[in-house]
Structure formats: structure tokens, C-alpha cells
Amino acid sequence: MNTEILALAGGVGGAKLALGLSKLLPPDDLTVVVNTGDDEEFHGLHVSPDLDTVMYTLAGLSNPETGWGIQGETFNALERLTAYGADTWFGLGDKDLATHIMRTMMLGQGNSLSDVTLSLSRALGVAHDIVPMSDDRVRTIVETEIGPLAFQDYFVKHRCEPKATAIRFDGGAAAEPSPGFKRALESSDAIVYCPSNPYLSVAPILEVGDVREKVGHFPGIRIAVSPIVGGEAIKGPAAKLMAEFGIEPSCVDVAKQYAGLCDCFVIDEVDRGVAGEIESLGMRVEVCNTVMVTEQDKIDLGCRMIEIATE
């Protein structure tokens, strides 16, 4: 029996589980829908950081040190852009630039972000579908003590330092889910929330058009993996944001974000003690190792997702 999975992913953490799933499922049985609220234009080029992280990871090109970017990267163009007085706080590498140049050219020719992503990922040998959450423009804006910041401004330029007060997704309500996302929402047997930041990576996906409603009425099983383990984020500002929003950083509060949208919540062994609290939110809890360091960790967690989805 084939089980078709729709994985929702942000950047590095999401890409890890997406890789695990891609090692286990044939291409027809996996669609990875990726956050594009973080997209930004740098030097006139359309950059889609999360799409690229997932694409490079599935293509086996990603930098193993950082989880994002391309291995063996150089930064010669960026050095020259700096000489021209460009604002180069976003570290675009030479190899990575090729992606943004191609994407910008193809979008300029009237192709959708879905078509561009498919074309680029196939060219890199990725057999599974990587799909933007929407072909429409949605932008994650972090309201902070120093004013509203576009996501990359907040995340990269300001290193998540300004205290956040709210997050909004400009264009989200008016946006349509991409054709591939719509199709996967209809045909998949399970939705997997990869361990990505619930506020910054998964929330924008849910805010696209009627996605939240569709996920709420999804007939199959919805499985979430907590990106908060032992009260800390594996990567990125999730725990810091929770503290700023007055929430004790814990996987329980991640689960609260997914209340009504999740059937099975997967937590790490170290969080076994809070399983009861999460169950009281109306979700079943699964406990396993969720920290993915090696490729085998990614495959093992992917395997667990498939087991849960096919039970």
C-alpha cells in the first residue's frame, strides 16, 4: 500500500526530515511544501532561502556545516558587490548566486515560482517535488521593538536580537496555495509538520488563503515533530521568540500552536515527561529521538513518520 505524504517545511530543520522522507518514499509519494514568507530581493535577485535549503539538501549539495548554502562555496561576487557599495549582510555565495540569477530570469519571463522551482530542482537531480507554499507574494514581517522588520532583516541582519512583539504575513490571506500544494492537500494520506519554527516557518504556510481551514478538515492523519527539544530550539530563534511572547519555551507550547490541526505530536525522549500535557490538547503523542545529526537519524525519523502515517 502506498502512503502519500505532504511535508510542510521551513529551512534547515525541515530540510533534514524532508531528506529522510525522500530516502524512503518514491517521488510520487512525497510532496515537500516550503515556506516562501522568507523570500527577499537582494541586488535585484529573487532569493528563496527555504526553497533553496530544501533543494540543496535533497540534491546532496548542501553545506554540512551550516545546513544551508552549498558545500565548497566561495564569495567572490559578494566581495565585489561590497566594493560597489551594496549592502551585503546577506551572505550570497557564488554557487548560490547561480540559483538566484536563474530564478530571477525565469520569473521575469513569466514563469511561476512553482515552475521555476521544479525546473531548478530537476536540473539538480531532485526527483521529489519541492513546491512553494504559494506562487503569490507573501512576506513574513516581524514586529519588533525597533519597528517592523522583513524576515531576513530580522533573522540575518539583526541576528534575531530585537525583541519581537508580533509576526504578520503580508499578502497571506489574499494568496492562493500553489497548484502542487492544492493537489497534495487533496491527494495525500498524511501531513507531516517538519520540525521547523512554528511561528516563522510553518505559520506562513498555514496563513496562505484557506490552507488553515483545509488542514483543519484534512481527512488523513496530521503528524507534527516538535522543533523544541528539552526547552530549547535545535536551531534558530523559536525558543527566544516564545520567551518574548511570554510563553515558556517547551514542546507543549508548540503543540498548542497546532491544536485542531494535528492528530499525532512527536516529541523527543527528553520531553517524555510532558506527554500527558500534550495529550490533554487532544493529540496522541509519540516519543522518539527527534534530533537529526546523521543521515541515519533523518532516515529513522522519516521512517517513524511513515509508520505513523500507515498505522
Place this chain on the structure above:
Amino acid sequence: MNTEILALAGGVGGAKLALGLSKLLPPDDLTVVVNTGDDEEFHGLHVSPDLDTVMYTLAGLSNPETGWGIQGETFNALERLTAYGADTWFGLGDKDLATHIMRTMMLGQGNSLSDVTLSLSRALGVAHDIVPMSDDRVRTIVETEIGPLAFQDYFVKHRCEPKATAIRFDGGAAAEPSPGFKRALESSDAIVYCPSNPYLSVAPILEVGDVREKVGHFPGIRIAVSPIVGGEAIKGPAAKLMAEFGIEPSCVDVAKQYAGLCDCFVIDEVDRGVAGEIESLGMRVEVCNTVMVTEQDKIDLGCRMIEIATE
């Protein structure tokens, strides 16, 4: 007494003499007007090969091996563009890409090519004005036995191999000279035709709007340096083109191209024997070493230009 010089240049050969002149003249006394008929769009980026060659040369950044491109260049982006299936016969380096990215962005923001060129060259420390021949689109098309080819198609992709039958400059008649070119035509005491290809590099400049007429009535002295020495082109396809057009490649025939537009024709020592033929075209002839290998050669030839202009 200040002598203001307007230098007309194509790529490598023109850049050499422009460099020599720039080492001798204060910024106010030199304007280098550059061919943009060779401009091309690659991967959605606006590339101006001749402007860049002159800019990199005057900035001290150019690759001494080739005369074009940037020293210490890498090609990592191009390798990835190739992986994406892009047509990468035009060898854009990583450092060079920064120029095209900035230019494309600034043009997209509504800046003229003149403004962009000024901004980029000043950022690289070039004090002298480098000016495109026009801010309007002019494209050099080489009619060949295999059909019409855009200049870079002819020059780089096909390595000048197809037999040329004619050259045309699309958009030339309708184009306006750039503001800096107009200003220099009015204020300069001398025009110097750098030793660039008369058909492919200087002709497009003369074909812009009323430039040929203005140069014909130029009140100061007009000095041309032959790019053909001893019957051969120092670089590029000038001699091959002349042969295909049924002309014996020689500096005499270069002089014929400039008949009525030139007062003093400068030939190399090796061509001293044909001075009389050139004089019969109504030009005075000067003989000196015109082959610029070392920086001192470039300064010496620049010095000779200034001597002739100030006589």
C-alpha cells in the same frame, strides 16, 4: 595650457590607450567614450563587455593575461548555471558577475547606463569619466553566411568563424549620444580614435545619431591610431573581416574608414612605407611604436597623442 581629449574606445586595445591617457591627464581633461553595440543580456543580466574592459583596466583590476575580465577570477557561478542548463558560452566570472548584477539592478531602478557606469567606476576608484556612447539601445549585428548574429554570438560563441558579409548597428540612427559624449564633443580639443576595431568597435560609436556629422565638423584635431600593424590585427577579427570584405588588411584601409573624420593618422614603425598612401587620403601621418605591451608603452603612446593634440 590644458588640452581636453575625447577618446573613442572599444575593448582591450582601446582600454590600453585609455589607460595611458589616464596616467597623463587630470580627470577633467579626459573622457573615454565606449562602444556599447556589443552589450548583451546573459541570464537576465545586462553585460557591457567594452565598458567593463575599460573600467577594469582603468581601475587596475583587469586580467593582465587576457586584457578583459578581472584578475584572480573564479567561475563557480557559471559552473552552477551550466548545471541548470543555461547556455554558458559567454564566460562570466564570479567577480565580474557582481558588475552585471549591480548594473542590471540599477538600470531596473530607472538609472541611465551613463549614471550606472559613473557610479560603478567611481566605486572602483576610477577618477576619469568612462561614458557609454549612448544610453539608448544599439546592437551590432554581424550578417554572416550562417545568418545574422548578435555581436557576442559572432565574436565569442562562433569565434568569428562564419564569414561576415555586412555589419549593421540596430538602433544606431534613432539613438542619442549620451550626455557625457555630447558634452565631450563640444568641449574637447582633440578626438583620439583608440586602436580598436574600426568596423566593430568604432563604427557603432560613429553611427549613433548625428555623431558622424558632429565628428566630421569637429573643430579640433582628430587623431586615429591604427589597430592594424604590419597587415595584422593586434587582437581580434579586424584583419579577418577586412579580408572577407575584399580589402587587403592594412593600415591604409583603416585610414580609409576614417577619411573625412581624421586629421592625423598614427601608424607603427613597421608601416612607415605606406605613409604616402595615407597622406593622399588627406591626413597627416605620424609614425611611432603603436604596439602596447608594457604599461610604459601605453603611457608613451598616450604621451604622443597629447603632443599631437597640443602642437
